[in-house]
Amino acid sequence: MRFSSLGSGSKGNATIVQHNKTVIMVDCGFSGRSAEKKLLQKNIEPSSINAILITHEHKDHTSGIERLSQKYRIPVWTNKGTYKAINQQEFHQINFFSSHNNFSINDMKISPFPVPHDAKEPVQFIFTDGDKKLAVLSDLGKITPHIKQKLNSVDALMLECNHDSSMLEIGKYPRFLKERVGGGLGHLSNKQSAEFLLEIDTSKLTQLVASHISENNNTHKKVKQTVSQTLGCSENWINTVCQNNGIDWLEV
Ligand SMILES: [Zn+2]
Ligand SMILES: [Zn+2]
Numbered sequence: 001m002r003f004s005s006l007g008s009g010s011k012g013n014a015t016i017v018q019h020n021k022t023v024i025m026v027d028c029g030f031s032g033r034s035a036e037k038k039l040l041q042k043n044i045e046p047s048s049i050n051a052i053l054i055t056h057e058h059k060d061h062t063s064g065i066e067r068l069s070q071k072y073r074i075p076v077w078t079n080k081g082t083y084k085a086i087n088q089q090e091f092h093q094i095n096f097f098s099s100h101n102n103f104s105i106n107d108m109k110i111s112p113f114p115v116p117h118d119a120k121e122p123v124q125f126i127f128t129d130g131d132k133k134l135a136v137l138s139d140l141g142k143i144t145p146h147i148k149q150k151l152n153s154v155d156a157l158m159l160e161c162n163h164d165s166s167m168l169e170i171g172k173y174p175r176f177l178k179e180r181v182g183g184g185l186g187h188l189s190n191k192q193s194a195e196f197l198l199e200i201d202t203s204k205l206t207q208l209v210a211s212h213i214s215e216n217n218n219t220h221k222k223v224k225q226t227v228s229q230t231l232g233c234s235e236n237w238i239n240t241v242c243q244n245n246g247i248d249w250l251e252v
Pocket of ligand 1 (some may be wrong): 009013058060061139212
């Protein structure tokens with residue numbers, strides 16, 4: 001199994017997970033045209049995508065899905081709450097999953113789990129190819145006991161490191177937005193994410209990728225410093241996803 005990101009941050013998110021011939025896209029917050037370009041840059045033919053999964057309805061995760069789904073006849077997978085929240089979009093085909101039950105797409109097993117975020121029914125996903133486990137975790141205000149349990153012993157993790165708390169506090173956002181981003185239904189700070197890693201079993205973790213990094217309230221340097229100091233590992237071991245260029249393929 002391998003994974004890659006087309007870009008991550010408040011201007012758009014899209015993750016690609018591939019195992020053999022199965023190609024799955026998680027969210028697409030880039031316009032259809034921009035997503036097509038980004039996919040081709042990573043040597044992914046848009047028509048080879050077997051499914052687009054949706055984590056939640058926010059525009060930075062959904063704005064390009066309708067066009068990609070229609071143009072390339074890609075089935076979309078979501079839960080009922082998120083579907084209700086985005087029902088102005090029409091997809092080539094819609095499939096529903098329950099936020100608590102595993103499902104499969106070809107030879108890939110997918111395990112959704114609920115997260116606390118200010119959307120209708122937000123989830124994140126764990127992918128298993130029968131051998132290795134990859135977790136994608138972003139857009140959540142806090143870590144719950146259920147999330148800790150789900151993410152124990154994963155082999156690869158793409159984890160939100162949204163903001164540095166002091167940069168958010170002294171930054172230019174209006175007070176209500178600072179409270180939303182830093183609150184329990186907002187986004188994880190570098191420190192929250194780093195401390196979460198101390199609380200789960202990371203003995204199998206070979207790939208750690210920091211995502212959804214704020215361009216206003218964080219820097220890639222700060223993410224690497226906070227996580228490496230907390231975990232006692234090298235900064236070089238931590239990958240960070242760029243808003244515009246994403247990251248290249250990583251093998252799990
Ligand atoms: Zn987001
Ligand atoms: Zn969101």
